[in-house]
Amino acid sequence: MKHVNWQEDVALLSRLRLFQNVTAHNLEQLLKEFRACDLEAGEVVLSPFNRNQYLYLVLSGRLMVYLGSLDNSPVSTIMPGECAGEISFIDNDCPSAYVVAGEPTSVLRLHRESLVKLFQQAPQLMQNLLELLCDRVRQGNRIILDTEQNAKIDTLTGLFNRRWLEHIYQRESTRCAFNEQPLSLLMLDVDHFKDYNDRHGHLAGDYALCLVSHTLRDQLRPKDSMARYGGEEFVILLPEIDSGEARAIGERLRSSLELIPFFYSPLGVLPGVTVSIGLAEMRQSDSLQGLIARADGALYQAKQDGRNRLNG
Numbered sequence: 383m384k385h386v387n388w389q390e391d392v393a394l395l396s397r398l399r400l401f402q403n404v405t406a407h408n409l410e411q412l413l414k415e416f417r418a419c420d421l422e423a424g425e426v427v428l429s430p431f432n433r434n435q436y437l438y439l440v441l442s443g444r445l446m447v448y449l450g451s452l453d454n455s456p457v458s459t460i461m462p463g464e465c466a467g468e469i470s471f472i473d474n475d476c477p478s479a480y481v482v483a484g485e486p487t488s489v490l491r492l493h494r495e496s497l498v499k500l501f502q503q504a505p506q507l508m509q510n511l512l513e514l515l516c517d518r519v520r521q522g523n524r525i526i527l528d529t530e531q532n533a534k535i536d537t538l539t540g541l542f543n544r545r546w547l548e549h550i551y552q553r554e555s556t557r558c559a560f561n562e563q564p565l566s567l568l569m570l571d572v573d574h575f576k577d578y579n580d581r582h583g584h585l586a587g588d589y590a591l592c593l594v595s596h597t598l599r600d601q602l603r604p605k606d607s608m609a610r611y612g613g614e615e616f617v618i619l620l621p622e623i624d625s626g627e628a629r630a631i632g633e634r635l636r637s638s639l640e641l642i643p644f645f646y647s648p649l650g651v652l653p654g655v656t657v658s659i660g661l662a663e664m665r666q667s668d669s670l671q672g673l674i675a676r677a678d679g680a681l682y683q684a685k686q687d688g689r690n691r692l693n694g
């Protein structure tokens with residue numbers, strides 16, 4: 383970080399969000415305390431390992447924010463007019479994120495004591511800082527929400543993933559057991575899928591998996607859950623459905639795919655696929671693993687019996 387000369391500019395400061403509606407007199411007092419610095423691209427300004435005493439205001443360039451490790455993708459960008467370091471600046475603790483110059487960047491640096499002194503004379507400054515902090519909290523909440531979404535959704539098909547299935551099963555099995563209702567599970571596996579990939583390419587295989595997920599999910603009730611269990615394996619949970627009814631549902635799902643001889647994809651027209659299905663109904667105090675093991679056994683038999691059929 384290189385200290386540089388800075389042409390003091392009250393007009394520019396008053397345009398920064400932190401200083402909006404702060405009087406020119408107060409800003410002039412603050413100006414004396416600022417240090418202008420130039421940062422090289424990649425230079426680390428804040429790190430969770432170093433206590434921070436400064437507030438940084440970006441004048442030009444941009445700062446990138448990284449959570450956890452610098453190897454992760456940046457979670458946000460701090461642009462001219464915005465500031466960095468305000469949380470650790472206030473609580474005098476280590477920053478929660480890395481802040482790194484994304485390109486050659488000019489910043490103004492202000493020691494915490496200078497700003498704290500001014501709080502009493504300029505309450506508006508405190509208000510502005512609180513608003514900035516609220517923005518940071520909201521941004522953090524959005525990141526948490528996105529991360530949770532990623533933790534439960536399979537990116538290729540948009541279905542729930544295997545990890546989230548555990549969570550849903552806990553909830554639904556408890557609810558069904560409590561209400562003395564049945565719960566059934568279908569385990570589906572795309573037939574001859576290795577062959578399909580070999581013939582049409584892996585990307586075509588990916589589109590076929592999307593066809594399976596969209597075709598089947600559209601036929602389910604809101605209370606049913608469909609998850610991608612593994613590569614070409616899917617699990618459907620059917621709460622309040624006994625094995626007799628689940629057989630009819632599974633049969634309907636299976637035949638709906640059989641009736642699609644080809645489909646349109648970004649690669650052009652591709653042949654459809656069929657699925658084999660294993661069915662199992664929940665027994666008292668069945669774990670998900672136990673229920674799936676029985677459905678998997680039934681699926682194995684469906685494959686043995688010639689595929690494109692339901693067993694269980």
Ligand SMILES: Nc1nc2c(ncn2[C@@H]2O[C@H](COP(=O)(O)OP(=O)(O)OP(=O)(O)O)[C@@H](O)[C@H]2O)c(=O)[nH]1
Nearest residue numbers: 571572573574575576577579584585587588613614
């Ligand atoms: N395109 C694509 N293929 C996948 C994906 N996940 C797994 N596969 C492929 O799915 C194929 C599964 O092959 P196998 O387990 O041998 O079974 P199969 O060829 O479907 O044969 P049967 O199940 O006995 O009918 C493998 O070739 C995997 O590479 C994926 O996300 N996309």
